[in-house]
Amino acid sequence: MSALTTEALHALQRRSVLVLSLGQVLGGIAFGATVSLGALLAADLSGDDALSGLATASVTLGAAAFAIPLARFAARRGRRLSLTAGNLFALLGVGIVILSAALRVFPLLLVGIVMIGMGNAGNLQSRFAATDLASPQHRGRDLSIVVWSTTIGGVAGPLLLTPGEALGQAIGMPPLTGSYLFSLVAQTAALVLYLVALRPDPLLTALNMAATPSTATVLGADVDRPVSARYAIFAVSGSHAVMASVMAMTPIHLSHMAHGAHGAAATSTDVTLLVGVTIALHVAGMYGLSPVFGILADRWGRVPVVLLGQAMLAGSLLTAIFAGEHAAGVMVALILLGLGWSAATVAGAALLTESSTVQMRPRRQGLSDSLMSLTAAVGAAGAGFVLTQFGYGGLGGVALVIVVAIIVLAPFGRIRAAV
Incomplete structure (x- = not known):
């Protein structure tokens, strides 16, 4: 791998980004369906709305528990097999x-x-x-392209709720599970794609290049910046916790609004349509403009774009506080929530990558994903209690505290990133 020319390296990176992007399109379908249906299924099977937050808590707990082992597996066996393992677990789930x-x-x-x-x-x-073989000047862009690719599947997942229900009823599936048929097909296709097409493995190639003196600096300065890396982890995990806690309770909040507007005449179709459209808009916000944030992170710097994300998250939470009892207000809040998450996640992930040596990256990336998911799980689990006690606006107020903390601590990321 050390004999790769610059042209061959760029070609390999383009191929890797393409394969990863296609995989994210397919994986996003399952993610979108789980986000939309998980809370409703949990409330239905448990008979208690306060337990609905356990659905998002469970999905994030699963990601938290598996992130570090999966990162270690990737460091030993490469991205191809680690991504395939993730698809297998999702199919079983x-x-x-x-x-x-x-x-x-x-x-x-x-x-x-x-x-x-x-x-x-x-x-x-x-x-x-996507960053394993990326050049420093395009690291944010390449990362954001893969993030953006989730838009297609992530938006399609919620929008498939209604046709999925019709299909499920036609073949005798339990209520609220029909759209999971699409998830099964998409996850299987993603598994085959990674197994067949993600060759040569981008992480193993980068590690081989880092171990060879003549190619060690081809992908940029290999300097460790632990303080900057810690801030990146905090900013990404905090932003994700804000997003997950508010999003987890939005289907329940919208369900109550639909029944409040239609009373006993409200049908499951009324609820799934309102939830599906709102979550689809939110997921579009999460991924649709990620290439813009990636390009901005390459041009402006990582920390300024993280702060841009916090400004949008703050706007989302304030909208939820003051306009959360109106469907339009919830939609605006969820769009801003997705946009803020996107900016913070793209810029924060790029900051973490360039603040770590090639050898340290898988370990810190796994830690980042684990903490991101764990804090989101705690937030989602507590969000059900906050919603029942203080309402949707109260939930926004609690989440705003995290946004303020990320803004206040931003100098730690900026100082170390400038080294």
């Missing part, structure tokens, strides 16, 4: 979710969602895989 709905067993539902979360750890790792 989808099957268990469908079975739990058929048997109406709430704990089994959580087991299935945890396994989907373990698969989502692989999806999260894809954005770092």
